[in-house]
Amino acid sequence: MLQLAQTRELTVPRKAAADAVISRLAEVTGETTHVSVLSGATVYPLASCESYKHSTRVIIDVQTFPLHATASGICALAFGPKELLASASENMQAFTADTPTTIMALERAVQSARETGFGRSDRWYEDDVCSLSAPIFDQTGQFAGAVSVASVATRFTAELDRSIQWHLAEASREISRNWGGEIPETVNYLWDKSTQKQNIMEHSS
Template sequence: MDKTFIKGLVLLEAMARNDKGSGVSELAAQLLLNKSNVHRLLQALVHQGFARKNTDTNRYELTMKLWELGSRTANKLDVRLESLPFMKQLAEETRETVHLSILDGAEVLYVEKIDSPQPVRAYTTVGGRAPAQCVATGKAMLAWADEDVLGAVKNRLKPHTEKSIVRFGDLRKQLEDIRTKGFAVNTGEWREQVVGAAAPIRDASGKVVAALGISGPADRLPKELLEKNGERMIEVTEMISRRLGYSRM
């Protein structure tokens, strides 16, 4: 365990509890650390933009960066809470597994799911991950992702099945089509016999923050049904987005 990192986190917590700013000597006494150690930790926080020194009081204060990070996490939790009723409805309608995913680097992270009641179904776990370019929810988010995210994906293209996208040009073309249609499909690119459809969820600023999709066995979800479910995903994700404050201009 990195003791310096732990000390930095404890220091952040102590500063967050002090509305009037914190002095080096005060923090050292409170945390049972020597002054030079506290000073080095504070300089690291200042360098990374988490803290600043108030020249009038000669005390250190936290910046809004920590609040910004916390707000992003809170927004993700809001997405889950607002999506869950719609997920239950979709599960009843389709009798297939319903997933809520967020994008974490070049991967999707499953933050909520409702399993299909049928004995043969798509298997995933909350907290599980998958390559974003291989699953419908991932592609639904990549279609509106920044270039740095796409660059990370480009470096990780490899075959997981015979249908996996392995050329970046092919991925770009598919993402263009997704932006036009409004939804994405997976035709067995992560697991050979598992397919799915998904659409993006937007926050109040219009940014894509998550994606909602369904998945199931390929023999139960032919292309025509996938397309139909994709259209349904758009309807549902637009309702969720509106609940998050998004308004299409």
């Protein structure tokens, strides 16, 4: 497995192709950013960039991202293989008081991601962290991973939420291109719809 992963990284350097993008994403959002990859039924961290702006920031120090409790995991469930939902339902550990621990709650989170194009975690994995994720697609045309922004919950305002969504969509498009893929039109439509809605709200306020 390690040899195959090393060979893939030499031919399609996913980490190198993501590093510059998440560095810019951290700069424009002011928050910690990271990229994860799906392998089998597990979401693994690939690269991360801590916030340049805040001394109090999210640190990405995990071996895997739980499917049911993280924005990256919700992205995988929403846009990855259908059988992932069964895998997620087998272990729905409560990491915080807000972690989804029922199939109904998990399905609501997944459906929300399918309707907006973004996975979301609101204090589900850590008590003081809110995260948003956008799916990444590779040369196979399939879901390959997610790009995410993780913010300290007390800073996560509606304005920051809107800004992160816009920049996440751009980062996902760029990383997908770097990985030889492209964003499906259905997902692009969801992001464009969300951006237009935000513009209308800002002009009317």
